Amino acid sequence: MKSVILIGFMGSGKSTVGSRLAKRLGYKFIDTDCAIEDVTGLTVERIFSKYGVKRFRGEEALLVTKLAGKDNLVISTGGGLVLSEENVRLLTTNGVFVSLRATADTIMKRVRNKRTRPLLAKGNLRETVTSLLEQRKEAYGIAELTIDVDQLTPEQIVDIIYKYLK
């Protein structure tokens, strides 16, 4: 079966939902941020601070070339991975994109973990979140299923995706 690719903004719940969905489907779970940390031996924060965002996007692109075309994976993507059309093109060949959509208020309550989110570490959090959300609307709009997650538990979201796939 095609892999399921969870996309959406930081704090939308991709990792939590992804690992539970993978269990339910009996698929392997991949979190792209964790995979990049494993491969490079560096935290996401360290990659950003030492080498910059371009290097991180390069690591994402490299990882995507390895995952593209594979079956039976649930992939939780870092929030910026689908900003690359090439990443989307490669993953589309054998993947179903599902977008988890959250409002700025929900996101702000959840993104306290700065370790994996250096893009949110500086400046006013609400302004940064609001402006990035607006910039990325189109990128997240490529999904064939979009779920508004604000009022839902991870289990409810898993259920929706599971039923959609069956």
Ligand code: S3P
């Ligand atoms: C990013 C999101 C992060 C991580 C990196 C960049 C982004 O992942 O990949 O900090 O550009 O939105 P999560 O979406 O899992 O927080």
